[in-house]
Amino acid sequence: MSLFNDIAGYWLDGAVRTLDSIGRGFGSQVAADPPPVTPYKVIYEGGKVSLRHYRAPNRIQATPIVLVYALIKRPFVLDLQPGKSVVELLLKRGFDVYLIDWQPPTRADAWRGFDAYVNQDLDNAVRAVQIAEDIDQVNIIGYCFGALLSLLYAALHPEKVKNLVTLTTPYDMGSRDLAIYNLMDRIDDRGFELIAKIYGNCPAWMVNSMFTAMAPMHHALDKYVGLYRNAERDGYAEMFELFERWMQSDVPLAGRIFGELTSEIFKANKLAKGEFKVGGRLVDLSQITMPILNVVAEHDDVVHPNSSLKLIDKVGSADKRNLSFPTGHIGAVVSAGALKKMWPEIAGWLADRDHPLM
Amino acid sequence: MNEKDGSKPAVNSEVKAMSAKNNPMLDEMAKLFEVVTVELPAAAAKSLLANGDRGALRQAGWKAYDAYISLANEAANGLYANRAFGEVVGRGIGAALQVQRVVDAAASAVFGNLWPALGLPTEAAVTALRDDVKALRQEVRALSEELKSQPAEDALDGVEDYAAARSAEAQNAAAAMIWNGYHPEQARTRRGRKEGKKSVAL
Numbered sequence: 001m002s003l004f005n006d007i008a009g010y011w012l013d014g015a016v017r018t019l020d021s022i023g024r025g026f027g028s029q030v031a032a033d034p035p036p037v038t039p040y041k042v043i044y045e046g047g048k049v050s051l052r053h054y055r056a057p058n059r060i061q062a063t064p065i066v067l068v069y070a071l072i073k074r075p076f077v078l079d080l081q082p083g084k085s086v087v088e089l090l091l092k093r094g095f096d097v098y099l100i101d102w103q104p105p106t107r108a109d110a111w112r113g114f115d116a117y118v119n120q121d122l123d124n125a126v127r128a129v130q131i132a133e134d135i136d137q138v139n140i141i142g143y144c145f146g147a148l149l150s151l152l153y154a155a156l157h158p159e160k161v162k163n164l165v166t167l168t169t170p171y172d173m174g175s176r177d178l179a180i181y182n183l184m185d186r187i188d189d190r191g192f193e194l195i196a197k198i199y200g201n202c203p204a205w206m207v208n209s210m211f212t213a214m215a216p217m218h219h220a221l222d223k224y225v226g227l228y229r230n231a232e233r234d235g236y237a238e239m240f241e242l243f244e245r246w247m248q249s250d251v252p253l254a255g256r257i258f259g260e261l262t263s264e265i266f267k268a269n270k271l272a273k274g275e276f277k278v279g280g281r282l283v284d285l286s287q288i289t290m291p292i293l294n295v296v297a298e299h300d301d302v303v304h305p306n307s308s309l310k311l312i313d314k315v316g317s318a319d320k321r322n323l324s325f326p327t328g329h330i331g332a333v334v335s336a337g338a339l340k341k342m343w344p345e346i347a348g349w350l351a352d353r354d355h356p357l358m
Numbered sequence: 359m360n361e362k363d364g365s366k367p368a369v370n371s372e373v374k375a376m377s378a379k380n381n382p383m384l385d386e387m388a389k390l391f392e393v394v395t396v397e398l399p400a401a402a403a404k405s406l407l408a409n410g411d412r413g414a415l416r417q418a419g420w421k422a423y424d425a426y427i428s429l430a431n432e433a434a435n436g437l438y439a440n441r442a443f444g445e446v447v448g449r450g451i452g453a454a455l456q457v458q459r460v461v462d463a464a465a466s467a468v469f470g471n472l473w474p475a476l477g478l479p480t481e482a483a484v485t486a487l488r489d490d491v492k493a494l495r496q497e498v499r500a501l502s503e504e505l506k507s508q509p510a511e512d513a514l515d516g517v518e519d520y521a522a523a524r525s526a527e528a529q530n531a532a533a534a535m536i537w538n539g540y541h542p543e544q545a546r547t548r549r550g551r552k553e554g555k556k557s558v559a560l
Contacts, residue, residue, distance in 0.1 A: 179434075179435035179436070179437075179438035179439045180438050182438055182439050182441075182444055183438045183443075183444050183447060183448075185444065186441075186444035186445055186447060186448030186449075187447075187448045187451055187452070188448065188452065190452065191448065191451055191452045191455060194452070194455040194456065194459060195455065197459065198455060198458055198459050198462060213438075215431070216434050217427055217430045217431050217434060218427075218431075221427075222427050225423065229420070
């Protein structure tokens with residue numbers, strides 16, 4: 001009966017973790033991150049940005065990378081464990097890395113929309129890097145929601161971006177390849193407006209529920225069975241623990257950006273139609289003329305590959321390409337395969353378009 | 359069609375061929391059916407014959423489990439894609455939110471006005487008070503630790519350090535203003551203009 005006892009034990013741990021995060025999720029509190037794997041220094045704090053600087057031990061590349069993380073979970077997944085860290089890998093490749101650690105919004109931040117996040121916070125972070133490094137342009141890598149923010153930023157401020165890498169970008173939300181999208185369609189705009197009216201922001205527990213609903217069997221049972229089956233594998237249990245901690249690290253989404261995301265980007269698909277405005281300015285993707293690498297996870301069950309692939313046809317860059325890799329949405333930043341093959345390719349692509357530090 | 363001779367693999371391949379044309383859920387069902395009716399009994403028989411070698415049986419068991427999970431995932435996807443289910447969920451969420459809004463409004467009407475009228479503090483007031491106490495505690499702790507670590511004659515230095523820190527703070531504030539688009543020259547010009555302006559107010 002050890003099988004059932006063990007799995008039940010794992011399941012109970014998971015249930016307690018989920019309840020903890022639901023309890024926290026009603027406010028704007030966020031559980032403490034695990035200790036950082038790679039040391040960093042916060043060089044700028046303002047708005048909802050805390051900008052971390054990771055210094056490369058042997059810096060080779062002149063242009064640093066600004067990693068734009070998503071707004072909905074904590075960024076420690078990019079620096080999870082020694083040897084399983086995107087940040088560590090980029091540093092080893094000779095890049096200095098700046099990571100945007102978005103601070104959770106409070107109820108008073110409900111007014112924050114794409115304009116505040118892109119034209120103020122992200123722009124201030126890039127200015128901070130420009131000043132710190134005494135440079136005009138930065139390399140930007142955006143992941144998931146962060147890729148969307150990076151894309152908008154590159155379209156609105158192209159002069160500040162040397163190379164752009166977008167990873168699992170929710171661009172064309174007109175495609176309904178994922179079943180959960182159909183369910184979201186049935187919630188009318190008034191429903192989304194009500195969420196913002198009641199809570200101010202979209203609460204963290206709601207963000208978590210959306211992710212859970214995308215793979216209910218996995219979250220309800222399969223991941224615990226997976227832990228049982230792999231318990232003997234070296235480091236699996238530690239990784240599982242850290243990964244679960246990240247899965248429960250949802251933060252609320254500011255009310256306005258939640259409204260813009262659901263009604264304009266998701267339901268009306270305005271970005272792909274070329275009708276999306278940020279701060280009154282139309283987002284014209286043809287303004288993106290810098291080299292762009294659009295990375296697509298083939299088994300992505302959060303942002304379907306079809307939602308990202310068409311992006312490359314809309315940008316104005318001459319140097320552009322899609323990079324498809326057989327991994328999932330989260331696997332793109334944590335899986336051994338992605339860290340062994342995909343990320344070195346991304347780093348190599350950036351290095352080819354940079355010059356060595358003088 | 360080999361249905362007449364009753365061989366299970368033939369039935370399975372038939373189901374598979376049909377399901378591939380129809381939908382992925384049938385495909386997953388066919389896989390589960392095959393594992394449960396063919397592979398699992400075969401592995402159990404093998405285990406019995408091999409005097410309790412449970413390796414193959416365990417493997418077949420996990421295969422059946424995987425097939426079941428795939429089927430359950432497909433079922434969930436099918437449910438999400440179902441229009442009627444979507445309508446029910448969509449309307450249910452909308453209704454639940456409406457109810458919550460009314461409850462919140464009622465609670466705030468009762469507790470926002472009645473509570474203070476009874477002389478009881480609101481949650482916001484208690485939270486603010488708690489934050490204040492916490493900040494004061496931290497301040498006291500920091501000051502007492504500072505006092506403990508400093509010899510008496512260094513007390514004045516502390517004040518000087520504080521003044522230096524305040525001055526650094528002021529400098530940082532000026533840097534932040536410049537950062538945010540404040541230009542001292544422009545401000546000076548503006549001030550000059552103001553000073554030069556003759557007041558007409560009597």
